[in-house]
Amino acid sequence: MLTIQPHQLSLLDQHQEQRFRTTLCRHIQQTYPAYARLSPITLTRLIGFGLARARCYGLTWQASLGSFVYLMAAVAPDFDRHPAIHALLVNTALPVEGRLAALTERLPPGVWTEASRAAGTIGWFLSQDSFGLDRPARIALALANALPDSAALLEEEALLPRALKRAETRGFLSEDAQFVFAACGLHYGEQFEHQAPWAKGLLxxxxxxxAQTALLRVRLALDAGIWL
Incomplete structure (x- = not known):
């Protein structure tokens, strides 16, 4: 009689999960040109955050998990933050695995248009349901995933509020722009906008x-391989 040990099952699950992520990565790069330029390693990491967020809604089937991540790529990385979409994702009157189908069946096109217009790449780094979080808490969650080596810095209570205040003073008003500005502060130093030799010409x-936000993204990508 063949006996499979628990550690063997765990390894099998890990292998299947990696294959699943690799498949999602390949399909997204082939289907959505905006992600074609990302390395498979980077995109697979982002997909991991997306799968974690999908699972926090109770989704377990690969078809459901994959559909959630495809919606992140097709509509918006933070599509689930739209109130109408979120309401269906957490609707306990619906079977968990049927909620994604309900999104396409019940919601009018205008909802998807609104979600797309409000899209932010910060959504790729939100590994949990962030609907009830305020902006600073959501940015902190995303930063911890985007720059894991800077997690200790985020524990300084006033650091992020100071960064967001400086970002706002400079006109970085959107959540995505403030996310990028704060990420630069973590990577280059808190006063990077005054101290970095390239900052004067960019900011x-x-x-x-x-344009400044886009260039800061490029700067992080070139200097540290960090994609935001």
Whole structure:
């Protein structure tokens, strides 16, 4: 009689999970051009956060988990923060594995348009249901996942509020822009906007805040391999 030990089952589960993530990564890169430029390692890591968030809603089937991640790529990385979408995802009157189908069956196109317009890449780093969190708490959660080596810095209670205040003063008003600004503060130093040799030419009124945010993303990608 063949006996499979618990540790063997665990290894099998890990192997199947890795294959699942690899498959999702390949399909997303092939289907959504915006993600084609990301390395498979980076995208697979982001997919891991997406799967964790999908599981926090109780989803367990691979079909449901995969659909959740595809919606992140197709609509918005934080699509589940739209009130109408979130309400169905946590609706206990519906079978858990039937809630994603209910999204497409019950919600009008305008809801998906609103979710897409409010999209933020910060959503790729939200590994739990963040609907009830305020902005600083949501950004802190995303930063801990995006820059795990800086987790100790985030424990300093006033660090993030100071960073968000400086970001706001400079006109970084959207959640995504403040997320990127705070990430730069963690990586380059709290006063990076004054101390980094390249900051003066990048953080200039001659550029829109959107352009500055995009350039800060590029800076982190080039200097540290961090994709935001």
């Amino acid at each position: 200039t009124p001659a550029l829109t805040v959107e």
